[in-house]
Structures are given as C-alpha cells and as structure tokens.
Amino acid sequence: MESEGAVVELVDLSKTYRGRRGGVHAVRNVSISVGAGEVYGFLGPNGAGKSTTIRMLLGLIAPTGGEVRLFGEALRSNPRTLRRVGSLVDGGAFYPFLSGRRNLQVLARTHGGEGADARIDPLLEQVGLAHAAERRVKGYSTGMRQRLGVAAALLHDPDLVILDEPVNGLDAAGIQEMRMLIRNLCDEQGKTVFLSSHLLHEVQQVCDRVAIISRGEIVREATIAELLRQDEGLRIEASPLAMAQSALEGRWAVEPDGGAIRVAATQEEAPEVVRRLVGAGVDVFGLAPERRNLEEVFLSITQEDPDA
Ligand SMILES: Nc1ncnc2c1ncn2[C@@H]1O[C@H](COP(=O)(O)OP(=O)(O)OP(=O)(O)O)[C@@H](O)[C@H]1O
Numbered sequence: 001m002e003s004e005g006a007v008v009e010l011v012d013l014s015k016t017y018r019g020r021r022g023g024v025h026a027v028r029n030v031s032i033s034v035g036a037g038e039v040y041g042f043l044g045p046n047g048a049g050k051s052t053t054i055r056m057l058l059g060l061i062a063p064t065g066g067e068v069r070l071f072g073e074a075l076r077s078n079p080r081t082l083r084r085v086g087s088l089v090d091g092g093a094f095y096p097f098l099s100g101r102r103n104l105q106v107l108a109r110t111h112g113g114e115g116a117d118a119r120i121d122p123l124l125e126q127v128g129l130a131h132a133a134e135r136r137v138k139g140y141s142t143g144m145r146q147r148l149g150v151a152a153a154l155l156h157d158p159d160l161v162i163l164d165e166p167v168n169g170l171d172a173a174g175i176q177e178m179r180m181l182i183r184n185l186c187d188e189q190g191k192t193v194f195l196s197s198h199l200l201h202e203v204q205q206v207c208d209r210v211a212i213i214s215r216g217e218i219v220r221e222a223t224i225a226e227l228l229r230q231d232e233g234l235r236i237e238a239s240p241l242a243m244a245q246s247a248l249e250g251r252w253a254v255e256p257d258g259g260a261i262r263v264a265a266t267q268e269e270a271p272e273v274v275r276r277l278v279g280a281g282v283d284v285f286g287l288a289p290e291r292r293n294l295e296e297v298f299l300s301i302t303q304e305d306p307d308a
Helices: 050-057 079-084 100-111 116-126 142-154 172-187 200-206 224-230 241-248 267-279 294-302
Strands: 006-019 022-035 039-043 065-070 085-088 160-164 192-197 209-214 217-223 232-239 254-257 260-263 283-291
Touching: 006 050, 006 192, 022 050, 022 065, 022 192, 022 209, 022 217, 039 050, 039 172, 039 200, 050 065, 050 160, 050 192, 065 079, 079 085, 085 142, 100 116, 100 142, 116 142, 142 160, 142 172, 172 192, 172 200, 192 200, 200 294, 209 224, 209 294, 217 224, 217 294, 224 294, 232 241, 232 267, 241 254, 241 260, 241 267, 267 283
Parallel strands: 039 192, 039 209, 085 160, 160 192
Antiparallel strands: 006 022, 006 065, 209 217, 232 260, 232 283, 254 260
C-alpha cells in the first residue's frame, strides 16, 4: 500500500527490553502501513510482540529503533496526533462502584474533549449497553466491560481506533457483538481500526488485511483473500510418487501428503500439471483441489521459524 494517506506507518520499528541477563528483542524491524478506513489485524501467538508494538504505537513506551508515524507525522515529533486516536488496552480501567454511564461521564470530563458528554448516550446505544447504563460496572460481565472500553475509546470521536485483543475473554455471543461493532466503526463511520489478536478465526471474520507477527518479526502481510489464495493447492494421487514429485518440482512447490503429493498449483493450472505428469510417464489416479483453512496457514507461517 502507498504510504501516502496512511493512517498508521511503522517504519523499521524495533524494541529491545534490557534486562540483567541481556536483551529481549520483543519487536524487530516491523514495517507496516495501514490505510484510512481499513480494519487491520495484527495477528500472532502469545509473546510474539503485539502488545509491545501497540504500546509503541500509543507512545506509552519508546522504540529502541525505527519510527511510528500517525496520519503522516512522526509520533515522536508531534505527540498531539494521539488526540485522533482512541484505544482499548488491557480491557480498559473503570471505577467498579460507578455505573457504566457515570464512568463515561468521568472520562468525558477528564479527556473526552468538546461534545463528549453528548456522545455518551449514542455510544452506550452503539456498544449495546444502553439497557445496563445505570448498573455498576462491578456487576458487568467481561464482554460488557470490553464494550464499555470501546465506548470509552470512542468518547473523543477518534479517527483511528486501536484495540488490543478486543475479544479476549468473551463468550461466543460477546465475540459476535464485538465483531459487528468493529465492522460498524469502519463501514458506517469511516474509522480506521487496528486490532491485535491471537485468534485467527476472529481476524479472518473482521479484518480487511492482516500482518502475522512471530517472534517479534512480520512473517507475512496480506489480505485475508490473498492468504487463502496463496494456499490453494492440488492433492495428487499418482505412481510412482517420486517420479511425480521430480516432474513437478522446479515449477511448483511439492510436498508429500500421506500416500499422495500436495502441489502448490491453482485449479486453473491442473491441466498443465497433468500433462507434465503424463509426459513423464507417471500414472495419475486422482487429483483434487485443496484449500487449507487459515488456521493451517497461520500455523505453517508461524512455525516456519527454524528455531521453533
Ligand atoms: N517489560 C518487559 N520487559 C522485558 N521483556 C518484556 C517486557 N514486556 C514484554 N516482554 C517480552 O517481549 C516479548 C513480546 O511480548 P509482548 O507482550 O509484546 O507479546 P504479545 O504478542 O503481546 O503476547 P501476549 O499476547 O502474550 O501479550 C515476550 O518475550 C515478552 O516476554
């Protein structure tokens, strides 16, 4: 994506935590660009470096290398751009003995900016908490707190919304509601959303584009459709298998798959695959298109690390 008009740009961003026993390279040379109006997913297993990246994005910790740019400006030289950013990190912090509405009123006064009070009721409605607005947060479920957290993040009407693991701890219904809420922020309100998750399924459902981070490094950045397309393949039963494999290698990636082989070719390329096999004197018994689900793609990407 062009960096022009990018809402978030991470340029060679790195973070090394210094400890007594040397440094932890939590984030290494991460470069991504998020365009206006996108829902962008930052996906990775636990400990991959997602929270560290988000903390740098929000100016909460300083990078040891590289730069965060928001709305075209370096965060370091213009922290005021953070006024256009709303965030939900660690599920949000609220006064347990105050109601949901009262909590938002307190926040609106401290850093909601102009017109924040008037936004409270529509926001409670939007996050599905209008019915529970007068109840103490103490009695809220995890899902309700998360949704109140999203309302709090939206109080000052930000253009960019950053959500750290927004579906963590939610049940199936809560996940569904959060998903709709996030899509709505983008589709109806034109906001840009950057979210982190270790749950692939969630990212697949809600994001336009994802970066997969593993051990502090981006291992793949793609649209969900691209990720799936890259993993189209053909499962071929043929004999002798070794001959089949050598007839196709060099043109496509081939790997053994039980008593068959898996060829990284598209369905459109199937006739060419068969011609090559027959030309090499291989008997073909079966050929079937095979699409790995994103779960498998994710696992194969994050496990490509030779140290894994
Ligand atoms: N304050 C810190 N001091 C030292 N090391 C840290 C610190 N914070 C995080 N780390 C280390 O940096 C690496 C990345 O952690 P980070 O919390 O960013 O990952 P994550 O992808 O958000 O994982 P999780 O989903 O488990 O929070 C991990 O190895 C972690 O142990």
